[in-house]
Amino acid sequence: MNINWYLAVSALVFCIGAAGVLVRRNPLVILLCLELMLNAANLALIAFSRMHGNGDGQVFAVIVMVVAACEVCIGLGIVVAMYRRRLPIDVDEMRELHG
């Protein structure tokens, strides 16, 4: 398969994830949509790595996975803290920064 096709899949997944971040209001689902966008970027990186026959893109993809794991970790920690404070699990309710 040509590299074009992989990039097309990557672009579609990225756009679906972006739409999800805008539409959904549950922070858990927003985190999932961020994962979608990061994974689309990973697919593009690995496609370009294959195109050049160079392993650097794969290293970049692994680092992106590390960053995504950290983001999930902190994001889920925030969701659990919201639940503990008995706040509604809804990003639109989190308008103010003061505790």
Added chain:
Amino acid sequence: MAAVFFFIAGLGAIAGAIGVVTTRNPFYAVLALVGHLLSLAALFLLLRAEFVAAAQVVVYAGAVMVLYVFVVAYVGGQADPVRVAGGPALKVGAVVFAALLAIELFIAVLGSGLKALDSEGAPYEAGFGTPGAIGELFLTRFLFPFEAASFLLLIAAVGAVVLARRRGGLVGGDPRDLAPVDVPRPLGTGTMREAVSGQVGTPAELAEPPVTAPAGDERGGW
């Protein structure tokens, strides 16, 4: 043959992504994301990135998604409320924005005129994408990003514990919090069944005032 596998995996990835965005129950959204990640791992294998595909399945679809499932079960996967925050205009606007972004990306990628994009990629060399090759890159050219990534993971782990811990410790708290089992669970405390059946509302919304909260019992403050 590769084309067949590509279309199966690619359609699976796109379907999984659409499932994540459109499912109302976060529990099923997580399951859709697991399917999406597995399809993506198949695409990585087609691109000869064996190590990244294995890491994707083990770390992402395995560990990170288990963390998600636990938190969804704890929070009690509530479906989105019916109320639309920004009105239907926000939804339509988001879809239009995504469509425009897709068109722009397609123009940028397919119209770039890179000749290599129309090929199958560079000729395959033995050892490309194997754990050995990736590990060698990590320990030679990319040693600093490697160490920085490990430090970042450490910071994230500490940060998650600090964010989600119980404030004030357990001293003087409700002794029932110490009992690991056979406590009659109130609604919305995150059993797996509640998560699947789409328990709606946090305990605060269920009009159940905090049980036995004497003065000064600050449970879960910041």
